[in-house]
Amino acid sequence: MNRRIRDRLMTADEAVKWVRPGKRVVASGFLHQPSRVLRALQALVDDGQLPPEPLTPFRNSFPRRSFTRKGPDVAILHAAAIFSDGFVPALAVEESPWLAANAHEIILEWNVNWPSSLIGVHDIYADTVVDDAHIVPLCQPADRIGTPYIPLDWTKVVGVVKVDDDLSFVSPIEESANESRMANHLHEFLLSELRKGLLPIDMPPIHAACTGETGAILRALTQSGQQRIALFTDIIDEVALDLLQSESLSVASGSTLAVTQATAGDLSRTLKQSENRLILRPRQTITAPDVLRRLGIISINTAQEVDLYGRAHLQSDRWDSANTGQDFARQSRLSIVLLPPAPPEAGVSRVVPRVAQADLSEREVDVIVSEHGIADLRGISAAKRAERIISGWAREPQQPDLAAMVFANRRK
Incomplete structure (x- = not known):
């Protein structure tokens, strides 16, 4: 195991101690969330140690430009694999690259049950510029223009929570009869x-x-x-x-x-x-x-x-x-x-x-x-x-x- 990972291993209860009242906390994903850390965070809320809504859901409706000048204080990210210079974000990429680049502190939840065949599926073009005029050099759907993992600045990683939880999946969508x-x-x-x-x-x-x-x-x-x-x-x-x-x-x-x-x-x-x-x-x-x-x-x-x-x-x-x-x-x-x-x-x-x-x-x-x-x-x-x-x-x-x-x- 990489020394950077080993030095930051901790439990979910230890990781959420980095979340203090007043900090803006954002979690990645909506299908595959860092559930162990989020449950520990909810326990702090239930105990009255944190305000009722310390977590900001990061989805389409969330205004990313509100963090343009100052990124989120803490980003809780889900990982399927971790390397010396980045991590693989399981089946949901979403806004994780932007969060990893702009958050002040990062907590990684690493679920070791994800198959190794996930490595190589991703194409992460690390565009951290919040500007609609920026050109993304993608010309065909099959083109690869980035890396197979999300680049990571280890100086911002405050904790790695290693779990072996069951993988979460979705229920099937019922197809229409028409x-x-x-x-x-x-x-x-x-x-x-x-x-x-x-x-x-x-x-x-x-x-x-x-x-x-x-x-x-x-x-x-x-x-x-x-x-x-x-x-x-x-x-x-x-x-x-x-x-x-x-x-x-x-x-x-x-x-x-x-x-x-x-x-x-x-x-x-x-x-x-x-x-x-x-x-x-x-x-x-x-x-x-x-x-x-x-x-x-x-x-x-x-x-x-x-x-x-x-x-x-x-x-x-x-x-x-x-x-x-x-x-x-x-x-x-x-x-x-x-x-x-x-x-x-x-x-x-x-x-x-x-x-x-x-x-x-x-x-x-x-x-x-x-x-x-x-x-x-x-x-x-x-x-x-x-x-x-x-x-x-x-x-x-x-x-x-x-x-x-x-x-x-x-x-x-």
């Missing part, structure tokens, strides 16, 4: 775009938000003849992993790998089979505007509802995919929104006069796909958009009222 017709419509549309020359012969990389509908669509697309698709997304789920092993996907590049218990037993073998075709990167790299525009991705999101002019309220899941879905859609070559049917017992329509929350504006939605067909909203007026959406998907009892609203708005 994916077959939606997949057929989408596949026919993409083939039509290829024939018209509006898409390159080699299908551009696809971003698919991690929901039941998009997972099923991705499976159906690869099975229906569109082989060797490249996936460039935030969260790689079990569907994508299966397609990667069957070589229906040429490469899957993301920030997090969401593995279920069913796959956990063969995780080591799965990682070896997907060697060089499964790449985990920091979220800063995955969602960089210049990278998404350069790759010319096709973004596929799932909407909870759309309004008369094509604005979409995205379907959020337990992994908060709506937030990153906006990043991909806004920089995509083609922004596609899936609109699954509402449950019959709900008695409501997915088409509403105005969405409660416009995650994507009408300028950020190109095509809407439902079980009834395709609505291509590119290059048409707002009134034409409304007519196309109402005639295609609004429930019949609602159509006259919605059409009257459109007519009234046109007269104003």
Whole structure:
């Protein structure tokens, strides 16, 4: 064992003593968290030694720029392996590289149960510059532009907590029963775009938000003849992993790998089979505007509802995919929104006069796909958009009222 690691080994209870009242504490990950240290931290809160909320969840909604001038005081990071100059961040990279570079003090929780085949899966481009004008030199989804580990300044590491806890996995996402017709419509549309020359012969990389509908669509697309698709997304789920092993996907590049218990037993073998075709990167790299525009991705999101002019309220899941879905859609070559049917017992329509929350504006939605067909909203007026959406998907009892609203708005 490296001397730097050995000198800093301690228990979780000893490590959390570095967290004092008033310090800003940030933990990495949301699927694979440093759970042992977090439990010890919660014990201090329960005993009244720390304020009720000493921990800041670091996710998409958290403003990274609030730490631009002064990084977090303490970062608690999860590690699958530790080297003399860095560590491997298990299956979730997320914002860990930025935290490791900018935190004043670092506590590492090292779970030795992660398979050694994880080493080499990551591509960490250590971009510590908080500047949207910074260029990330990634030109293809399979390119590697960084290191297989997160660089680490050992002078900031105050403790290493070595654990052998059971690995945490996610429950499977239930696939929609309506994916077959939606997949057929989408596949026919993409083939039509290829024939018209509006898409390159080699299908551009696809971003698919991690929901039941998009997972099923991705499976159906690869099975229906569109082989060797490249996936460039935030969260790689079990569907994508299966397609990667069957070589229906040429490469899957993301920030997090969401593995279920069913796959956990063969995780080591799965990682070896997907060697060089499964790449985990920091979220800063995955969602960089210049990278998404350069790759010319096709973004596929799932909407909870759309309004008369094509604005979409995205379907959020337990992994908060709506937030990153906006990043991909806004920089995509083609922004596609899936609109699954509402449950019959709900008695409501997915088409509403105005969405409660416009995650994507009408300028950020190109095509809407439902079980009834395709609505291509590119290059048409707002009134034409409304007519196309109402005639295609609004429930019949609602159509006259919605059409009257459109007519009234046109007269104003």
